[in-house]
Amino acid sequence: MSPSASLPTERDALTSRVLPQMILSKGDETSLTGPPIPVATDLNASGRARLRFGVQGNAVVTGGAGTLGFAASRALLEHGLSGLMIFDVDPAHGKSKIQALQDEFPTAKICFTKVDITDDIAVSAAIDDTTKTLGSVDILLCFAGVVNCTHAIDMTAAEWRRTLDINLTGSFLCAQAAAKQMIKQGTGGSIVFTASISGHRVNFPQPQLSYNVSKSALLMLKSSLAAEWARYGIRVNSISPGYMDTILNEGDGLAEARAIWASRNPMGRMGTPSELTGAVVLLSSSAGSYITGTDIVVDGGQVVF
């Protein structure tokens, strides 16, 4: 097929045959390439293309039994998600959280799978099961993660490996398995990693070497996968939360640190879980259709202070 034969027209856009990013306005000669992927489009009163921004399809959320993964899951459902599968190692919290979501969103299909994201075989099987249960995997949010506050000089190899295994390798394994399914579907998708301000600069005052390194590497994982998978219509982005008011930040020895974090934050406080969800919805929805390879920092200005 010649390059011009694959160019989408405005008519294609109006008939929902192409991605929003491929919609050409009259006189726009820009050459855009990529597979034609159906998305919901609409016509406004004057007959021009109008996009309905919203979350479409089904999502897998790793770490959805935790605070931020749960808040993000809820936000996707509020914005139109049809089906949700939570992957987590904590079935007690996972099951109570999916029950709460099911009560609030009775028409959505909401499920839980116990899976350790560091186990490649289990992750791949869980993505296959999710596809059977929900019909597709269109969105992946990677929230599963652990923090480690051991001083570098005392850190054991096992501790170091565990942080990197869960935060970095586990996120990659989930992204790879989800992307294989998205490619099979041929409909593209959105993957969002949870990095951190710790991936941008060293936390203070708590020592968090392995955590900081894992989150910094996630930022490069996101960029590399965005570059490789754009051809399949798969967008890969990350969010970098600052200090959010969650259990993760209530651990041993963090009481004093919390006061220091707030004193170094221009807004003078930690964030709430729901304050993270706007960035998640943007990156997961059609509103973010031309956003890939980027990181959104949600930190009340912590990294600029």
Ligand SMILES: NC(=O)c1ccc[n+]([C@@H]2O[C@H](COP(=O)([O-])OP(=O)(O)OC[C@H]3O[C@@H](n4cnc5c(N)ncnc54)[C@H](O)[C@@H]3O)[C@@H](O)[C@H]2O)c1
């Ligand atoms: N809370 C914050 O201030 C903050 C800031 C920046 C980044 N983050 C990141 O956000 C994510 C979620 O943080 P949170 O505060 O909700 O923590 P959380 O502890 O409440 O949630 C983490 C979840 O991950 C799950 N998990 C851990 N290891 C797993 C594994 N091997 N396989 C599957 N699931 C596993 C846990 O069971 C838990 O439910 C983490 O990646 C964290 O690093 C948090």
Ligand SMILES: OC[C@@H](O)C(O)[C@H](O)CO
């Ligand atoms: O950088 C902030 C967070 O990633 C994290 O919540 C904190 O450092 C954990 O103590």
